Amino acid sequence: MEEITHLSTRGQNAASKPLRMDLEIYKEAMENRYHSDTNPNGTFPMTVAENHLCWDMLRDKMQEISRDQEIPEWVASYGDPAGVLSFREAVADFLGEHLMRQVIEPETLACSVGATSVIEMTSFLLAESGDTAVIPAPSYPVYSADIGVMAGLKRFDLQTHHEVSELANGFPITLSHLENAKKEIEENGSEFRMLILTSPDNPSGGIYSENQFIQMADWCENEKIHLIINEIYGLATVDVEHPEIREDYPNPIEFKSFGNLMKERKSPYLHLWYSLSKDFGISGYRVGILHSYNEQLITGYRNIGLTHAISNHTQWLLGEVLNDQVFVKKYLKSFKEALTKSYLIVCQTLKKLQIPFNPSYGSLFVWIDLSSLMDTPSQEAQHQLWLEIFQKTGMLITPGNGFGHSKKGMFRVVITSVSHTELEVAMERFENFILKKKS
Ligand SMILES: Cc1ncc(COP(=O)(O)O)c(C=O)c1O
Incomplete structure (x- = not known):
């Protein structure tokens, strides 16, 4: 690698580490995308957590607003760094109606450019550099950068299980897992400052029950540890009552937003x-939200938030979208149906091939276990299998590296980045690949 000079130590670190290890291959997959007529042997990029299922609906709505309405005066000026009031009101109404199902106040919200920046800002404001955030494994690889680069937090991947089958009745996390983690972190000279749970989860698609939230909130409050639930996939829920999959959830967990307990x-x-970014599939618009009753946290967020502030034009446009309640209801209904359909396409094939996976309650993913196709349970064998799947099927999925989980041979499949018809072709190729490999 070229020697990096003229930069600070932080700059040198940044210049030497790509955002994701799979970027090059992702670029290759994007340039050679499948098209039934023009590129029938093309690829399926299913590694980045994007949702393109209902973009057409949203685009039409945004174009209608842009065409029919004047841009208001305030859009051209500086605004509230934590989100202008009219936007926070629209978000509070939307979250209150659809996610929490009870009224929440705009004063409890602070907004910035995507969950990425919200995670960074929250970590910066709640923790000291060198503190530790505990995250049950497997989990979102980019948490490490979001909590680490600016705020200086360390990530502790908490192992609560090894096999996907252990998730059958929900996440098996217990208070003794948390107590042991605290002891280990303190023995290593750090502080357990934050517990981060993602529900629905990336990558497993699992959810936490209300009882688990209560138990963990009791413990965290008592220990003066911040408990943060990332509900970025909160409205990306699969219809678990669907007759084709109902039996996969023998003791169904009800999704209830953590906002209620808060x-x-x-x-x-x-x-x-x-x-x-996820439920609405507009990661490019960069809108993230912190919800908290900690007034000092919101004040601090506002005081230093200008570097992360969302463009006023985006706030205006999306505020108008969210204020159209009829549209939002229709959008969310269509999205849930489309997501469930994608999920069915993938899990039907997995069941046919007897590939272990975790039945998803929500998110944009299916978390699958392909370890039986590897000779050794190693990172290297996992990497080779990942490349082989891409070369033979054109499906670019995400290998388990970076998710912090003990088991090798786990892969995350993004089910919402390609259309239903494309997904069907991809799964057909995948089936042929697995059958050949097994024989
Ligand atoms: C759990 C989780 N948090 C945060 C993000 C980042 O979201 P955003 O695009 O809003 O920054 C992602 C994106 O994949 C995610 O999966």
Whole structure:
């Protein structure tokens, strides 16, 4: 690699580490995308957590607003660094109606450019550099950068299980997992400052029950540890009552937003993250939201938030979208149907091939176990299998590296980045690949 000079130590670190290890191959996959007529042997990029299922609906809505309405005066000026009031009101109404199903106040919200920046800002404001955030494994690889680069937090991947089958009745996390983690972190000279849970989860698609939230909130408040639930996939829920998959959820867990418990307790230690990137499939608009009853946290966020502030034009446009309640309802219904359809396409094939996977309650993913196709349970064998799947099927999925999980041979399949017809072709190729490999 070329020697990096003229930069600070931080700059040198940044210049030497790509955002993701799979960027080059992702670029290759994007340039050779499948098209039934013009590129029938093309690829399926299914590694980046994007949702393109209902973009047409949203684009039409945004074009209608841009065409029919004047851009208001305030859009051209500086605004509130934590989100202009009219936008926070629109978000509060939307989250209250659809995610929490009870009223929430715009004063409890602070917005910035995507959940990425919300995670960074929250970590910066709640923790000291060198503190530790505990995250049950497997989990979103980019948490490491979001909590680490600016805020200086360390990530502790908490192992609560090894096989996907152990997730059958929900996440097996217990208070003794947390107590042991605290002991280990303190023995290593750090502080357990934050516990981060993602629900629905990336990559497993699992959700936490209300009882688990209560138990963990009790423990965290008592220990003065911040408990943050990332509900970025909160409205990306699969219809688990669908007759084709109902039996996969023998003891179904009901999805209930953590916002409900937060409202009841109004504790300075309980917080929630959301974003429009996933449920609305508009990661490029960069809208993330912190919800908290910790007033000092919101004040601090506002005081230093200008470097992360969302463009006023985006806030205006998306505020108008969210204020159209009829549209939002219709959009969310269509999205849930489309997501469930994608999920069915993938899990039907997995079942046919007897590939273990975790039945998803939500998110944009299916977390699958391909370890039986590897000779050794090693990172190298996993990497080779990942490349082989891409070369033979054109499906670019995400290998388990970076998710912090003990088991090798796990892969995340993004089910919402290609259309239903493309997904069917991809799964057909995948089936042929697995059958050949097994024989
Ligand atoms: C769990 C989780 N948090 C945060 C993000 C980042 O979201 P945003 O695009 O809003 O920054 C992602 C994106 O994949 C994610 O999966």
